[in-house]
Amino acid sequence: MTLAIQGIGVDTSISTAIGKVLMLSRGNIQAEPGLVAGNRIEEEIQRFFNAVKEAAGQLREIRKQIPKDTPPDILEFIDTHLLMLEDKAISEAPAQTIREEGCSAEWALQMRRNQLMRVFEDMEDAYLRTRKDDLDHVVNRILHILQGGRNSDPAEIAGHIIVSEDLTPADAIMLHQRGAIGFITDFGSPMSHTAILARSLGIPAVVGAHGATSHLHPGELVVIDARHGSVLANCDNACLLFFRRRLEQEQAHRHALHNLRDTPALSLDGQQIELLANIELPEDTEPAIEGGCSGVGLYRTEFLYMNREELPTEEEHFQAYSQVVKGMGEQPVTIRTLDLGADKQCEYQPEPASCTNPALGLRAIRLCLKETDIFRIQIRAILRVSARGNVRMMLPMLTNLWEARQARQIIKEERLSLMEQGKAFDPEMPIGAMIETPAAALTAESFARLFDFLSIGTNDLIQYTLAVDRADDAVNHLYNALHPAVIMLIQQVVKAGITCGKPVAMCGEMAGTPGYIPLLLGMGLRSLSMHPASLPEAKQLIRNLDISQLEQKTAGILQNLLNEDL
Ligand code: PEP
Numbered sequence: 001m002t003l004a005i006q007g008i009g010v011d012t013s014i015s016t017a018i019g020k021v022l023m024l025s026r027g028n029i030q031a032e033p034g035l036v037a038g039n040r041i042e043e044e045i046q047r048f049f050n051a052v053k054e055a056a057g058q059l060r061e062i063r064k065q066i067p068k069d070t071p072p073d074i075l076e077f078i079d080t081h082l083l084m085l086e087d088k089a090i091s092e093a094p095a096q097t098i099r100e101e102g103c104s105a106e107w108a109l110q111m112r113r114n115q116l117m118r119v120f121e122d123m124e125d126a127y128l129r130t131r132k133d134d135l136d137h138v139v140n141r142i143l144h145i146l147q148g149g150r151n152s153d154p155a156e157i158a159g160h161i162i163v164s165e166d167l168t169p170a171d172a173i174m175l176h177q178r179g180a181i182g183f184i185t186d187f188g189s190p191m192s193h194t195a196i197l198a199r200s201l202g203i204p205a206v207v208g209a210h211g212a213t214s215h216l217h218p219g220e221l222v223v224i225d226a227r228h229g230s231v232l233a234n235c236d237n238a239c240l241l242f243f244r245r246r247l248e249q250e251q252a253h254r255h256a257l258h259n260l261r262d263t264p265a266l267s268l269d270g271q272q273i274e275l276l277a278n279i280e281l282p283e284d285t286e287p288a289i290e291g292g293c294s295g296v297g298l299y300r301t302e303f304l305y306m307n308r309e310e311l312p313t314e315e316e317h318f319q320a321y322s323q324v325v326k327g328m329g330e331q332p333v334t335i336r337t338l339d340l341g342a343d344k345q346c347e348y349q350p351e352p353a354s355c356t357n358p359a360l361g362l363r364a365i366r367l368c369l370k371e372t373d374i375f376r377i378q379i380r381a382i383l384r385v386s387a388r389g390n391v392r393m394m395l396p397m398l399t400n401l402w403e404a405r406q407a408r409q410i411i412k413e414e415r416l417s418l419m420e421q422g423k424a425f426d427p428e429m430p431i432g433a434m435i436e437t438p439a440a441a442l443t444a445e446s447f448a449r450l451f452d453f454l455s456i457g458t459n460d461l462i463q464y465t466l467a468v469d470r471a472d473d474a475v476n477h478l479y480n481a482l483h484p485a486v487i488m489l490i491q492q493v494v495k496a497g498i499t500c501g502k503p504v505a506m507c508g509e510m511a512g513t514p515g516y517i518p519l520l521l522g523m524g525l526r527s528l529s530m531h532p533a534s535l536p537e538a539k540q541l542i543r544n545l546d547i548s549q550l551e552q553k554t555a556g557i558l559q560n561l562l563n564e565d566l
């Protein structure tokens with residue numbers, strides 16, 4: 001009889017995997033008490049230092065393998081482990097214990113772990129208490145090396161489905177690199193690290209499949225059906241045939257999408273849609289081109305400020321932007337000015353520690369207008385790079401027209417200064433406003449008159465319209481792109497663009513979600529900017545849509561939506 005375990009599916013363009021189980025035990029490694037002879041103490045200390053060094057080397061290697069489109073918190077996760085390895089409490093204190101107590105490196109490290117665990121447990125702060133897991137991961141990695149552990153043989157991993165209680169990002173990357181074809185974990189939620197990484201790596205997974213490690217057996221053939229969040233074991237031939245066929249179809253579909261790269265996003269009735277990419281790093285230019293974009297609609301520049309102590313120089317900005325502009329050739333590159341604050345944090349912290357609500361605080365343009373020196377550095381770099389290609393500048397989080405005027409005044413002053421210094425820039429470089437607050441959407445006409453283009457940032461627009469923190473899982477169910485209030489605001493921005501003869505784009509997640517694209521096109525949007533991975537699917541969809549028909553239907557759909565009970 002087939003055994004089915006239900007969990008949460010992590011669906012990518014491939015949602016099926018069929019393979020044998022490789023059970024991965026991720027329990028804590030326990031070291032036995034051990035002593036070393038007095039004349040071998042220095043050797044033991046060196047053995048410990050070598051293990052710490054090797055652990056750091058492994059993590060750095062894994063960090064390099066992280067896919068480019070992986071959300072930054074995964075990188076942070078690995079960086080936290082690297083920082084822990086550098087912390088004297090882990091990297092040096094056990095050496096002291098070996099020297100003083102004459103014990104083995106394993107036992108010294110184990111005692112250190114126990115001491116630190118007690119400190120973490122006594123902490124009031126729930127976040128710091130969760131660091132216990134990180135400590136375990138780091139200590140286990142060193143113990144594994146000390147105990148002569150070898151990494152699993154790639155041949156043992158290739159073609160297998162990994163079953164584990166949970167997976168760290170480092171494990172997930174290493175396993176993918178060695179050819180694992182699917183992940184099943186007992187624990188995990190849709191936004192857990194395993195799920196996020198599986199999505200970025202394009203690997204089907206089922207997380208939160210409670211009991212998987214007890215019910216499944218090493219070496220048995222299982223099926224992952226990530227579309228429905230289930231794991232099937234002991235399947236009969238008919239069931240296996242069904243999933244083998246589905247896997248073939250999914251692979252053929254993925255291949256077909258890839259072939260669309262150089263095909264225009266032309267609808268059935270001949271309307272050309274501008275499909276742009278959202279990028280975060282210069283390295284993202286390549287996947288964006290691979291995805292078949294016709295330019296960059298949102299270059300999030302805050303990543304230049306992250307994972308470093310000091311602020312980036314004008315030259316660093318200029319080099320990063322030049323790389324993207326060069327990669328994109330003639331195609332437009334829309335550089336968004338700094339949007340630090342709220343969900344985008346860096347070492348440089350402008351907010352007072354007492355700031356209670358960062359999403360409503362000094363973020364994005366508000367911060368730039370307060371810390372104008374930082375803003376001016378970026379503006380100069382963007383202006384300078386405008387001489388090298390098709391560059392646009394975009395200002396985030398506007399709520400007041402005076403903010404827009406102040407920002408434009410600063411841009412004007414920096415143009416004059418560059419002119420005086422004889423530095424080249426494009427005087428015609430378009431400047432756009434992001435519409436991502438209800439205030440800006442309701443007054444979109446004024447912004448449209450002042451700017452060359454508008455771009456709707458639905459991630460924030462939904463957050464602020466519905467008063468739902470976009471990063472808070474507890475209110476996730478209230479975050480609704482189709483809420484009539486959100487749709488009314490989008491409609492208002494599109495109309496403002498038409499009235500003022502200014503182009504309107506959309507660059508929030510909504511723009512790359514296939515289920516919303518027909519509605520957005522029907523509402524009059526013709527420029528959509530999205531994650532590079534979403535481009536092929538969006539293009540294929542658009543090529544099968546008749547937009548003039550959609551426009552007629554949308555009027556009715558909107559009427560119904562707006563009449564619905566809120
Ligand atoms: C948005 O808010 O929709 C947007 C694109 O900006 P970010 O997600 O970077 O805040």
Ligand code: MG
Nearest residue numbers: 436457459460
């Ligand atoms: Mg935003």
